[in-house]
Amino acid sequence: MFSKIQTKTSMKDCSGDPEIFRRKLREADTVVIGAGSGLSVSAGLTYSGERFKTYFADFIEAYHMPDMYSGGFWPYESLEEYWAWWSRHIFYNRYVDAPKPVYKNLLELVKDKDYFVITTNVDHQFQKAGFDKKRLFYMQGDYGLWQCSVPCHQETYDNEAVVREMIARQKNRKIPTDLIPNCPVCGKPMTMNLRCDGTFVEDAGWHEAKNRYDEFIRSHEEMKVLFLELGVGANTPVWIKYPFWQMTAANPNATYVCINLGEAIVPNEIRHQSICINGDIVDFI
Missing domain, CATH: 3.40.50.1220 (TPP-binding domain)
Structure with a gap:
């Protein structure tokens, strides 16, 4: 119509x-x-400008990223670096007022x-x-939920406690390897519960x-x-x-x-x- x-x-x-x-x-x-x-x-939850520079200065310096949105699709060198990015992205856009x-x-x-x-x-x-x-x-x-990246099953998992630990323990744009989240069912990497392709878990x-x-x-x-x-x-x-x-x-x-x-x-x-x-x-x- x-x-x-x-x-x-x-x-x-x-x-x-x-x-x-x-x-x-x-x-x-x-x-x-x-x-x-x-x-x-x-409401001030901008993905570029000063807010982006404040929270992601090290990533900007390393990769010359233009904004937070681009960072979500960046080809990071390791899962440790990938989750250092995403834990910050989640924290400052989901758990901060x-x-x-x-x-x-x-x-x-x-x-x-x-x-x-x-x-x-x-x-x-x-x-x-x-x-x-x-x-x-x-x-x-929801930024506050993870899912299996396959996905092998239709469940999601609250991530707040792990994200806060990732924020506290990350160094040099990397989290400790022991914090990388894996699916509790199949063992494959977890990913964000965001509708970006056909793997989105409802x-x-x-x-x-x-x-x-x-x-x-x-x-x-x-x-x-x-x-x-x-x-x-x-x-x-x-x-x-x-x-x-x-x-x-x-x-x-x-x-x-x-x-x-x-x-x-x-x-x-x-x-x-x-x-x-x-x-x-x-x-x-």
Whole structure:
């Protein structure tokens, strides 16, 4: 229904008035939040610039990496070096609080509403901010989980204790060999539980969260729903953006809200049901 060409619509085509947003929020029976990487960037969890230089200066000096994202795909010389990188990447993006309280402020906005969150973010900041974990669907994985790299089975494993030990014991861009994580079933190397190829493990917890989200959508489909899209880019619109557009079009009682710096767009079909805010989420929230 919504192709890339059809949806290249200027944000001027829908209202960006904060007062209209406040009214729609008050009137809504429920709020469905769809969050992309732009929300965490607004919270200060940036993958480049000074933050990157502060935590990865030694890797930058050795490999001239442009940003954290690139470092996740780097051809490291050993597993000891690979896990020195990833333990830092996990720690500073999963176990450290975001520099700005965007997630906490967002919770204040919706805490008295019947809400649900679907997000492609893997930094777990919603739960850290106090959102009800039964109302969260991290559909792309979690920095806090490892899985078998094969994978030989459909389970994931909490990594916090080992990651903290890797951080404490690493030297010269390497962790001790005895800390390299291996699958407890087949012995092959562990890897991140992130959706980047066909090996992504959708464990029992993932399916439970998906089922809760699907049931939430079904049970509210004719109500006054506010679809609040935050920082979702155009790289993977099929997970949040397109479904939000489609559900808004199917429900005349729904309102679609897009807050995104430089990418606040809406298709003509739902322009009359939409609010677009072209700005930084931290300022608006």
